[in-house]
Amino acid sequence: MKNASQIDDWNGATGARWVDNQERLDRILAPYGDAALDAAAARAGEAVLDIGCGAGGTTLALAESVQPGGRVVGIDISEPLIVRARERAAGVALPIDFRLEDASRAPLPAAAFDLLFSRFGVMFFDAPSAAFRHMRTALKPGGRLAFICWRSAAENDWAKLPIAALRGIVPIPDSDPNTPGPYAFGDRARLEGILAEAGFTDIAIQPFDAPLIYGVGASREAALEDALDYMTQIGPVPRLLADKPADMREKAMAAVRTALESRLGDEGVVIDGAAWVVTGRNP
Numbered sequence: 201m202k203n204a205s206q207i208d209d210w211n212g213a214t215g216a217r218w219v220d221n222q223e224r225l226d227r228i229l230a231p232y233g234d235a236a237l238d239a240a241a242a243r244a245g246e247a248v249l250d251i252g253c254g255a256g257g258t259t260l261a262l263a264e265s266v267q268p269g270g271r272v273v274g275i276d277i278s279e280p281l282i283v284r285a286r287e288r289a290a291g292v293a294l295p296i297d298f299r300l301e302d303a304s305r306a307p308l309p310a311a312a313f314d315l316l317f318s319r320f321g322v323m324f325f326d327a328p329s330a331a332f333r334h335m336r337t338a339l340k341p342g343g344r345l346a347f348i349c350w351r352s353a354a355e356n357d358w359a360k361l362p363i364a365a366l367r368g369i370v371p372i373p374d375s376d377p378n379t380p381g382p383y384a385f386g387d388r389a390r391l392e393g394i395l396a397e398a399g400f401t402d403i404a405i406q407p408f409d410a411p412l413i414y415g416v417g418a419s420r421e422a423a424l425e426d427a428l429d430y431m432t433q434i435g436p437v438p439r440l441l442a443d444k445p446a447d448m449r450e451k452a453m454a455a456v457r458t459a460l461e462s463r464l465g466d467e468g469v470v471i472d473g474a475a476w477v478v479t480g481r482n483p
């Protein structure tokens with residue numbers, strides 16, 4: 201089945217960790233989400249599809265932006281994240297619908313949306329062109345696409361820093377940079393090709409860099425512990441340490457701690473991130 205490993209992952213350990221860290225993630229990713237929301241420029245009355253909406257932070261923001269008269273559908277393959285998203289939306293009187301489905305093949309209403317949006321939720325498709333072509337059918341003629349995705353692992357300190365720290369302690373498997381996952385759209389030319397093949401026009405891909413405030417706390421030590429706790433749950437570290445023996449994990453954690461210490465400043469542990477803000481249009 202297409203996207204099977206992502207469906208397993210986001211309904212398993214990764215999904216659970218994203219639910220546990222939802223508030224932290226929304227704080228840390230806020231500058232990136234805001235950049236994507238600015239590019240999307242959702243307006244009153246519009247219908248929006250939030251792809252890979254996760255726990256619904258951007259879905260809620262979009263739903264406010266399209267009032268009065270608009271509505272937002274959030275779609276995601278992760279049951280635990282959709283459950284969290286529904287809990288969050290239950291307390292607000294906004295027209296939001298959350299669907300637990302694979303956006304690349306869920307039946308979508310034809311020409312129903314003004315905007316396809318995503319914050320880091322579109323890099324996980326096994327067949328990305330076909331997925332975007334399918335999702336484009338849900339856009340009205342002239343409708344907009346706006347999303348943010350990570351650039352390559354080599355450009356993102358939050359990926360590079362722990363991987364460098366763990367090298368020599370745990371095996372680091374070679375991976376194809378285009379494999380579905382966070383960095384799959386790092387190659388700008390490939391990303392543009394995927395979207396063009398899917399039928400989008402007016403494609404613009406702009407770099408967006410912002411610091412990620414990983415660790416915060418009342419003291420420098422607390423900020424460092426906060427960053428270490430976060431890094432062991434989100435990003436490449438949990439995958440690289442999964443099923444590893446205790447002594448290897450202990451060494452690995454000490455190395456990651458030292459690496460994080462090198463980014464500890466007055467604001468906490470600050471790590472660089474590098475993304476693309478992508479826009480396009482349905483002809």
Ligand SMILES: C[S@@+](CC[C@H](N)C(=O)[O-])C[C@H]1O[C@@H](n2cnc3c(N)ncnc32)[C@H](O)[C@@H]1O
Nearest residue numbers: 210252253254276277278302303319320321324
């Ligand atoms: C990195 S998380 C981002 C979540 C959310 N947009 C946010 O910014 O907090 C990626 C999300 O994409 C979802 N996802 C991955 N593949 C998907 C697919 N084929 N259809 C719908 N959602 C998918 C995952 O379940 C996960 O919630």
